[in-house]
Amino acid sequence: MIKGMTTGKRGLSAVITTLIIILLVLVAVGIIWVVVRNLLQEGAEQIDISAKCLSVDMSAVSVTAVANASGDYSVTLKRKAGGDAIGGIKLTLFNSTDNSGVMEFGLALTELETRTQPIAAGVTNANRLEYTAYFVDSSGNEQLCSQTSTFNF
Template identity: 30%
Template sequence: MEKRGVSDIITTVLLILIVLAAIGIVWAIISNFLGSSTEQIDLGAGFSQLEIVDNSIKYLPSDAIQLKVKRDSNPGNITGLRVIVESENGNTQSYDIDVPIKELETKIIDVPLQGKIQNVSKVSIAPRTPIKNKIKTGQTADEKNIESHIIGDEGLVGYWSLDNDVKDH
């Protein structure tokens, strides 16, 4: 009879250990899921709040483009931008610009092309923000297609696209 009593105690202890192990495994799975989900929420929070101001993109003589970026009043810590520049032939290049943009602020951003992109056809921006001691880049917040060539700042007053037909003369 004494052996049965010890056997019941061992069975109870083993059941408790199995339950604790199961709780630990479930907790590890749930905490991992919650950690990645909250990081995605942090990445998505306030990231639709940036826009490229219309007609603000222009070439600079120093092989750079300049654009105005406007932020709305959504809270969030935006410490910089990723500017993605696409050429007419489909080549893309991204540039990380470390310029903090405060709420309701409009900033002029200079993007040095460094000879990597010619004939720009599209410019996109994505916010960069610190999350858990790392700088994370959010989704693309805005993009502008350049319908015709970007006009430089050389004092040009007007530009008309001519079709080389009778109506042009």
């Protein structure tokens, strides 16, 4: 009778081993699924932002130096119809040897809006403006559009 119990335990041991292997496979599949799902969601969000960027149409109207204020400029930007609400606009002023670094334009432009903002660039004799729109993603991070526009003045 003792021999029979030992044989029964071996069979039970094989069942437990099989169940543990199945459990490990399910855990591995779950981990892989979480990683793949996160990659797909990030890719989908990036595609969404790129599509939004394509529909935003902005142009620089004018850039003029502010009198009696070295390195300060009055920048006028215009947004045309179409596209989603943007998070804002980043811009940089350049002269022949230096640039202002990336600065915020101020408030975001709505559709068909033209706005003039004072910009303290710290760069004298600027002759070129580069600007790009950005959106704020679901995590609250700024996502710059890949298209940067240039305005020579």
